[in-house]
Amino acid sequence: MMISEVSEKFDIPQDTLRYYERIGLIPHVNRNKSKIRDYTEEDCRWVEFVKCMRSAGLPIEVLIEYVGLFQQGDETVEARKELLIEQRTQLKARMEDMKKTLERLDYKIARYETGIAQTEKILRRPET
Structure with missing residues (x-):
């Protein structure tokens, strides 16, 4: 699979894939006769693993260590x-x-919504 296909499949820029390979985050990718990267299914599994771990916040250094091991x-x-x-x-x-932050945001939003609802209720009162 060409780098452009891998890039599209995993929604990762080609430059990022090259960088991951250069720093050892993805084991060496073989090249075809024209010296173009030719990703195997195994290579794609590494890309998927790295993408998953990075999206969860694992540091690159930890992943490099893991690949090395x-x-x-x-x-x-x-x-x-x-x-x-x-x-x-x-x-x-x-x-x-993050759960605590989400709960706090929900609380703050609810307070604003309650305040807005009360303000609107006051504004709708008929004048006497």
Whole structure:
């Protein structure tokens, strides 16, 4: 699959895909006879994984470390698992913070809506 197709499929700019490959976030992508990147299904799974993890806020450095451990083989399974557990813990904490922020926003919005409704009610009163 050409880089343009991967870019479109995952909605990631081609420059970003090249950057991810250059820094080791996506393992080396093979090239065809014309030296054009030729993404395999495995490469696409890496792109999907990276996109998912980045959208959840995982730092690039952590993902580079994960890919490096993966490339070292099965002896790093435990280290990879621990890395993912730590990231899950941090993500859960961020989600809890976001939940509290959402609740506060909902509260503030409700207060404004209540205030607007009361103001409109007052403005609609007939003059006596």
